[in-house]
Amino acid sequence: MMNTIFPEELSEGWLIICIDDIIVCSETWENHLSKLERVLQKIVHVNIKISLKKCHFAYSELKELGQVVPGLSLGIDKNKVAEVLLKPMPQTKKEMQSFLGFAGYSRQHIKDFAKIAKSLYKLCDQQRFYEMTEERVKAYEELKNSLTNAPFLLMPDWKLPFKLYIDACGEGLGGALHQT
Structure with missing residues (x-):
């Protein structure tokens, strides 16, 4: 509405x-x-x-649904990130789904999110939650690091041109609208 x-x-x-x-x-x-x-x-x-x-x-800055909005930009609420960082490595399927839910909500701030998180999503698709492999631990740590260093995204200037970036590989395809 x-x-x-x-x-x-x-x-x-x-x-x-x-x-x-x-x-x-x-x-x-x-x-x-x-x-x-x-x-x-x-x-x-x-x-x-x-x-x-x-x-x-x-307000010069406010927090809304895990996002920080200072002026004409959008960032991840660092307090929410701190909560996630203080938790130990997920040991159950539910804990991993919770982590991926938070990280996925902030995916627009994380370059190559789908590629990084792929092995963690596969882990959650399995009937049983298997131990974390070295690849999955690396992906988990990379996502945590990406969340803590996530850039603020600027609101678009509709008077300036946009560029469409697309990427396709054997694992999927994606696109993003950028403004320089």
Whole structure:
């Protein structure tokens, strides 16, 4: 529903909607006030009720669903990563699935995520959870390292061109839209 109310704002790249949460990203205070006014006018126009107790205005950075949103970028919440890093190596299928769930949620920040995690997913597909092989331990450590060093992703500038990068190999195919 929210996507139908704010299509222009979403396509301009400064509005993030996550279920019923709205995040307005801005570069300057004046720009933020202008965007916020635009969003609030639409909320009033379509008669959406909001709870002021749950609203947070004019934060330079906020945390939302394991992500950090500082200005016009998106990063992984380091506190969430720290929780994962403090846990010992997964010993059960359920523990590995939990780790892969967290890592997978942050996959857009991890280069070659599918390639790195492949052996760990295979481990979870098996009927029994076998011991970690050297390859799987290496993949697990590489994912943990990637999570701790994950880059912040910038919101796109819709006025600049994009490049489509594609990759295909015997194991799969993928694509990513980049902006330089």
